[in-house]
Amino acid sequence: MSAPFSIVVTGQSLIRHDLRAVSDPRLTEIAQILKASDVAFTNLETTIHGRHGGWPLKGSYFGAAAPGVLPALKELGFNSLALANNHAFDLGPPGILSTMEEVAAQNFLHAGIGVDRHHAAKAQRKIFGTRSVALIAMDAGPGPSFMYAEDASDGRMARPGVNRLNVSRVFDLEVDAFNMLRSIQERFLSSALERANYAQPEDPPDLNGQDEIDFYGTVFRRSNDTVRRIVVDRHSASAQLSAIAEEAARDAFVIVYLHHHHWEPSWQQVPSWVREFAHDCVNAGAGLFVSHGAPVLQAIEIYRNTPIFYGLGNFLFHTEKEEREWSPPEVWKSVIATCNFGSGGRLEDISLRPIVIGGTEALSNSAGDRLPFPVLVDGRMAADILEDLADRSAGFNTVLSLENGIGRIAL
Structure with a gap:
């Protein structure tokens, strides 16, 4: 029988600054919580700009960091990192190679990227105390196909990238x-070849009969309703x-870690496809499911005695002041x-220890400077x-109580 152990999980760490020079008791408090668990x-x-170099493959949402952020974490x-996310490929394959090299040098348990698809999808294991812990990390996009790892085939080289x-x-x-959309499409697209030209560098999406059309890369389906659906590929999920x-x-x-940006209109709402996939992961043997993407807290569910964190929001969030889309306080x-x-x-x-990223002062003064780290909060x-x-977790039959400013879910 294995010994008791603990795992601490946080929101995502969009880190661009080395925090080792920061001397602040509020950051020390955070570190003490992380270090008290077997797994953090x-x-x-982000992606690491290391010895393999690389080039920015994004516009204003590009993000890379120097290797020094890793010893800071x-x-x-922290001793365990998921690497699969929408910023992992921001420097292309060279960034993937540098990130793997620098993370391994710091001896983190890590997963989610690799030199090819087989490597990126592979679970990585590490012993913590007497417990063998495996990590599987994946990204569901949306993102261009070329950011995802690919195995070599005849006449085609392997591509370093993200586990998809x-x-x-x-x-x-x-x-x-x-019918109106189809008529518009027919006016502008004269052939299948022209459709393929507009799809590059992607492949045109597969269609299922006359009830679906590819409108410049987006699939629309004839239906009795008007609704957006996210469909998980069965073969990909099975792997x-x-x-x-x-x-x-x-x-x-x-x-098991999932990163995605297929958010609902209300960022706090858990997408139904994520819940279904999380349950499938637990049924397959996952002991813990964690997801990030939407930069806000989402519900917690206990399914078959297994914690599912549908969205833990942010932990380190080094953004630029001019990025106004992150102004909601929930972020x-x-x-x-x-x-x-x-x-x-x-x-x-x-x-559950509540935190405010950047300090409580920044919530009331968005024009002021934020701290580059989160702080514990108490009181109101x-x-x-x-x-x-x-309130949101109650919809998943999770009972969360408050005890002296700390949340507790007891089984």
Whole structure:
């Protein structure tokens, strides 16, 4: 029987500045929480500009960091990193190679990128105390196909990149609107070859009969309703679930990480396809499911005694002042979640420490400078964060109580 152990998980770490020179007791408090657990996990929401170089492949949302951010995360207490996200390929394949090299040099448990698809999808394992922990990390986009790792084939080289959970976006349209869109398409596209030209560098999406059209790269389907749907590719999902089952069969504790930007109109809402996939991962053997993407807190669910964090928002969020889309206060509020497991590997409880990214002063003065790290909060601010999280988690049958400014989920 395995010994009791704990895992602390945080929001995503979009880190661009080395925090090792910061001497502040508020940051020390954060580090003490991280270091108190056997495993401390976050998502490295950037790519490393290291010895392999690279070139920016994005416009205003480009993000890269110097290798020094990694020992900074290590000094904070992190020992496990997901690397699959929308910024992992911002320097192209050279950034992938540098990130893998620098993360390995710091001895992090890490997963989610690789020199080819097989390597990127592979679970990585590490021993923490007496417990073997496996990490599988993936990204569901949306993103260009060339950011995802690819195996070599005849006449085609392997491509370093990100582990992909392949999903597609389909818009259902009522019949009159669908027919109008088809007539517009027929006026402008004269041949299948022209459609392929506009699809490059992507391949044209696959269509299922006359009830679907490809309108400049977006699939619309004739329907009785008007709704957007995210469809998970069954073959892609099966490959990820098989990897989870394989690690669980080896008696590893499996952490599954999903990053995506297929958000609902309300960022706090959990997409139904994510919930279904999370349940599939737990059924396959995952011991913990964590997701990031939407920069806000989403609900927590306990499914088959397994914690599912549908969205932990942000932990480190080094953005530019002119990026006004991050002005909602919810973007700057999150929790640090510590999951405690008993000697049989069974979840016993979760504690939730509310934080404000950048400091509470910045919430009331968006024009002021933010701290480059999160701070613990108490009092009314802590209660507001936890009560809001409790309300949303209640829809998933999760009972979250407040005890002295700390949230607690007890089983």
